[in-house]
Amino acid sequence: MGNVAAFFDIDGTLFRNSLMIEHFKKMIRYEVIDPSLWYGRLRDSYSEWDKRYGDFNDYMDELVQVYVKELKGINKSYIEFIASQVININWDKVYRYTRARINWHKEQGHMIFFISGAPDFLVEKMAEKYRVTAYRATRYIVDENNNFTGQVVSMWDSENKQKAVNELVAQYKVDLTASFSYGDTNGDLSMLKIVGNPVAINPVKKLLMAIKEDKELFEKTTIIVERKDLIYKLSPSVELIQFE
Numbered sequence: 001m002g003n004v005a006a007f008f009d010i011d012g013t014l015f016r017n018s019l020m021i022e023h024f025k026k027m028i029r030y031e032v033i034d035p036s037l038w039y040g041r042l043r044d045s046y047s048e049w050d051k052r053y054g055d056f057n058d059y060m061d062e063l064v065q066v067y068v069k070e071l072k073g074i075n076k077s078y079i080e081f082i083a084s085q086v087i088n089i090n091w092d093k094v095y096r097y098t099r100a101r102i103n104w105h106k107e108q109g110h111m112i113f114f115i116s117g118a119p120d121f122l123v124e125k126m127a128e129k130y131r132v133t134a135y136r137a138t139r140y141i142v143d144e145n146n147n148f149t150g151q152v153v154s155m156w157d158s159e160n161k162q163k164a165v166n167e168l169v170a171q172y173k174v175d176l177t178a179s180f181s182y183g184d185t186n187g188d189l190s191m192l193k194i195v196g197n198p199v200a201i202n203p204v205k206k207l208l209m210a211i212k213e214d215k216e217l218f219e220k221t222t223i224i225v226e227r228k229d230l231i232y233k234l235s236p237s238v239e240l241i242q243f244e
Contacts, residue, residue, distance in 0.1 A: 002174050002175035003175060004175060004180075005110060005113060005168070005172065006111070006180040006181070007113050007165060008112065008115065009116060009185075009191070012185065012202065013184045013201050013202075014102075014114075015093065017093070020063070020064070020118050020119060020122065022086045022089075024067050026085060027071075030082060037066055037070065042059075045062050056204075057185075068140075068150060068152060075147050076121070076147070076148060079121055083122050087125040087126055091125075091129040091130075092129075097224055097231050098182060101182065110180075111174065113134050113136070114127050114136070114137070115135070115161050115165065115191060116137045116155060117157075117161075117187060118137055119138055120139050120140060121140065124137070134168060134171075136161075138154050138155040139153040139155075140152055158186060158189045158191070161187060161191050165194060176195050180196075180197040182199045183198075183200060183201070184201050184207065185206070185207055186206045186207050189207060189210055197220070197222075199221070199223075199224060200222070200224070201224045202224070211223075
């Protein structure tokens with residue numbers, strides 16, 4: 001029998017926003033990134049999502065492209081300096097349910113892993129704050145001078161998250177059937193499928209539909225929705241109300 005572990009996504013599952021968005025904004029304040037990129041190119045897609053007409057993933061896809069392009073050539077030490085400020089300000093702006101679950105897993109002696117699509121220099125500092133066992137994140141590649149090359153090894157998709165989980169399972173001798181995972185988007189689907197105790201937290205529509213369509217996953221998944229000062233536990237068969 002192996003070790004019991006808990007695998008946590010961060011953005012939207014633990015942290016109530018996006019670590020990368022917070023870092024992007026801070027880079028603008030430090031004039032590392034031209035403010036016109038936020039108030040110009042990204043304004044429309046953000047506004048559409050903010051008004052709930054557009055899709056958050058569309059906004060994030062565009063943001064990632066700009067973010068990666070603008071970081072190219074910047075020294076990692078400067079990026080990490082700003083990242084430290086972002087984490088110090090935001091590390092505890094999280095969902096109460098998820099924070100409580102992390103504490104519960106620690107009390108039980110379980111291993112805790114962060115599996116996140118956020119940049120590694122942000123996730124590393126978040127992992128230090130929560131004193132987790134290990135983490136995996138999107139890697140931002142640097143050259144021999146420690147400058148960012150503009151290349152990334154992503155960790156925001158389901159396939160790469162499963163590879164990361166598999167590596168950790170082998171390294172730490174994890175018993176998946178007794179373990180837990182927590183996620184909110186389709187990028188976390190494989191992470192939810194692979195464990196005995198999956199928890200979807202404020203799931204997006206695509207993830208909820210994927211859970212409903214998979215009988216085995218449907219039967220073992222817990223759905224949690226946290227809004228204002230209430231935490232709801234729902235059945236995966238919850239009815240979806242559609243809006244045009």
